[in-house]
Amino acid sequence: MVTAALFLCLGIVSSAQQSYPEGKEVFKNSDVVFRQIDEHTWVGTGNLVYNESLYLVEGTDKAVLIDAGTKIKGLDGIVAAITKKPVIMVATHVHGDHTGSSIDRFPEIYINPGDTVLIPQVMPGYKGKIRYLADGEEIDLGDRKLEVVFTPGHTPGSTSFIDKDAGYGFSGDSFGSGNLLLSMNFSTLISTCEKMSAIMQKYGIKNLFPGHYYGNNPETKQRVDDMVTLSKDVLTGKVKGVENPDGGMGLNLVISDYGVRINYNKKAIN
Numbered sequence: 001m002v003t004a005a006l007f008l009c010l011g012i013v014s015s016a017q018q019s020y021p022e023g024k025e026v027f028k029n030s031d032v033v034f035r036q037i038d039e040h041t042w043v044g045t046g047n048l049v050y051n052e053s054l055y056l057v058e059g060t061d062k063a064v065l066i067d068a069g070t071k072i073k074g075l076d077g078i079v080a081a082i083t084k085k086p087v088i089m090v091a092t093h094v095h096g097d098h099t100g101s102s103i104d105r106f107p108e109i110y111i112n113p114g115d116t117v118l119i120p121q122v123m124p125g126y127k128g129k130i131r132y133l134a135d136g137e138e139i140d141l142g143d144r145k146l147e148v149v150f151t152p153g154h155t156p157g158s159t160s161f162i163d164k165d166a167g168y169g170f171s172g173d174s175f176g177s178g179n180l181l182l183s184m185n186f187s188t189l190i191s192t193c194e195k196m197s198a199i200m201q202k203y204g205i206k207n208l209f210p211g212h213y214y215g216n217n218p219e220t221k222q223r224v225d226d227m228v229t230l231s232k233d234v235l236t237g238k239v240k241g242v243e244n245p246d247g248g249m250g251l252n253l254v255i256s257d258y259g260v261r262i263n264y265n266k267k268a269i270n
Contacts, residue, residue: 043055046072050097053212059140063086065089068106070100071102075105090109093111093157094157108128114150114156114157115155145163146161149161154183160172167206168209171210175219185267208220226259241253253266
């Protein structure tokens, strides 16, 4: 499970450096602030783990809530106050800052089956129905569709959701939110990044809203491409990782170049 201490120890963010998404504030309490990204899209900003972010995406028939943060009391009621449409709960991946206690407020959740292995540790008490996403499927919200794209690397079941018509997507921690915690190997990450780069190029996707959105760090195609370059540099030995000052999640090495930071361990090179 990712912790706020990990990000802070890595020197990625401090309270003085934090900034927040632009947009009209539509809800605020001690757990979360929701701001409007566009007419039918909102970002919720939690305050427990490095601005953990959740996204409410509305169509004419239904809405999707992407991730649930760490601990947001009454999240279902908060969402219902923003949209009157039926809400589908989906997760970008199974980590406690994305599938925290608030998932209990929803009768079912959709995840990538690759993250099933994390359920006993991260969401053992969930009483709802766990359903599984399929790579390439479309979630039809009525006049708005999200394409499901499996993007493993951060976790085996990391997933992105692409709105081709809007020209953006939602990627959770798949590309790091500026600081990737890589639990798998670099070959998997390269494949994921090349896959996403091709999608972004083909459909004109300008950016991906990340799982820890602090206002100026959406993932761009350039960042995704730079992650490929850096990953290949590691595999060829051109770039060597240095000791990670924190080493959380067993990631005792870190590399930083091209404006990209990746935390990993030696198994990622195999």
